[in-house]
Amino acid sequence: MQETVTLAHGAGGKQTSELIEKVFKAHFENPLFTPDDAAVLQIPAGKMAMSTDGFIVSPAFFPGGNIGKLSICGTVNDLACMGAQPMYMTCAFVIEEGFPMVRLEEIAAAMEKTAAEVGVCIVAGDTKVAGKGQVDGVFITTTAVGRIMDGVQTGGALAKPGDCVIVTGDVGRHGCTILLARDDYGIEADVTSDCAPLWHAVNNILTAAPDIHVIRDATRGGVGTVLYEIAGQSNVGFSLESESIPVDPGVRGVCGMLGLEPLYLACEGRLVIIAPAEKKDIILETLRRSPHTEGAACIGTVTEDHPGRVVLNTEIGSQTILPRPGNELLPRIC
């Protein structure tokens, strides 16, 4: 096979077939992967959740993952937030002419591995090739459906005063990793993206505590943005203990140098979980035993006071407002 992707690979002819056979089918092969125009699927009884997401991260390869792994995690985690077991997924690629074939293989391999970890089946795909400079490297869009667990209802409008607020690990690592990978600042630090598929962890906690009120994926905008969104949707406030918020020392150092707030840096493998206070311990214990959520911590509570605001109890014993999310910090983070 050629060493780079060419326009002919997107033309629908022999080379397209070769690309699909040698790269995509080689990695995505399963009995449901369709050779026809659409996949034919058996849908189970019950409520389904469906989500779609486009991925344009720059750089496409970063410490802790690549755009392929990210494209599975992002969409699978969106479903998991609704308590849905990811079942079927489609993926569409837009590839820049000249993109190295070995890199495309690496991306497909990462997608295969991540999809297998959560048990989602890739059932259909699409490949387009755009001329040099018309896209940057490779863009991927994934869409997935999943079945919502019986008796589970989560949503951003369901947070109640008194609930506990849990994050599933240290915050801001993906955003910090991308920022460093761009090399705009000339800073080096040992920081790895938190990019991870979280369905198994969600399955475990919803089995242990089906009455969890909110699960949200803290991607673009980070945990801070998610909390402000929930505060608005549920008309509640948040009171956080700033010292309980887990932050990797490397991330803290970079944020200190650049004046950034870790709560506003993107995560790609971290959930915000809001649940009745009496479920706090069982949820934390379960998360600490589950994959990718070993560093879970309770960071605060939902309050009736100051609705719409996120308040931090600081290390010096004062209370401050977490500034509202501002302008987008970095484009093309996921």
Added chain:
Amino acid sequence: MSDNKKNVIARARAIIDSYDGKPIRIMEVCGTHTHEIFRLGIRQILPDKVRLISGPGCPVCVTPVDFIDEAVYLAMERDVTICTFGDLVRVPGSFGTSAQTSDKKTAKIGSLAAARAAGARIQVVYAPQDAVAYAREHPQEQVVFLSVGFETTTPSSCLAVKEAQREGLTNFSILTANKTMPSAYAAMKDSTDAFLYPGHVHAITGTGICEKLAEEGTSGVVAGFTARELMTALAVIVKKTQEGSPFFENCYPRVVRAEGSPAAQRLVEEMMEPCDARWRGIGVLPQSGVQLRPEYAAFDARVKFNIPSMQGRENPACRCGEVLQGKCMPSDCKVFGKGCTPEHPIGACMVSGEGACSAFYLYGGDR
């Protein structure tokens, strides 16, 4: 937080809480201090008798309107590529009209962001050396770096000029608005009872000026930037004030030495000379700035492009100048939070994350 750190903060707080002397006004003269003070909520735990004022220490905030007008002029009328720190891009230039200009299109351009939207080349860089690299990679463009800041950032602008000179780059120059802190201290000393001196500035300059000010009756301490360092510095101010005589203490000894950084001082002395400088909202303070010496004129954008003199006009509704002098609170300004927000700043203090108005707005405007 370690127990030790907790204890230090608790002890500092106890000292501050128990203060029972005359009311003290403490002016922080560093944008990073302002930001950290708001982030940590320090103002709200201070007793009524101890008040913090945000002084003119954010380089973006004190950059005058006519400097923005000069940069817009270069970008729009002289086809220059402007390399700048990101914050400056959104700082408003002359209110309504962009000073003297021959070009009607430029007359409506009120900021570098507007210039960029109108097609000018505005590059955001993180260090002056990035601007030199840009000039090296784009030999067909004239590149001007906007050199703002205090003693902390001036040496790196000097290094950039040295680098360009060594490489023989003829398409790189700098537009200076560099300022020096001692003149700000002199101008502000009646607005405060003690300065919280900026740690980074004095890491370069040393502490001689602070000691001299103490001898002349103006008190202050050099402070670091962590919760523990800031609380300790405030506790020292409170304690020393109670003792009665003017004082100076270095509360940031892990970074600041009495002699400062002689190498950085020599570099600036060799390449720059003092000049009068305009501070936004405050006016011209004699000998409060530095500019390139005549032997480096080839790298001085004002000389190289023969920029006409600009008479900047500030928005009359903006009270940044009074805010920077501690004469009013951001919330006393009529446009604060209404016409003037971080998304649509009217005054420079609302642009930078280190600006007093921006911090006040983002953190809910406590006291």
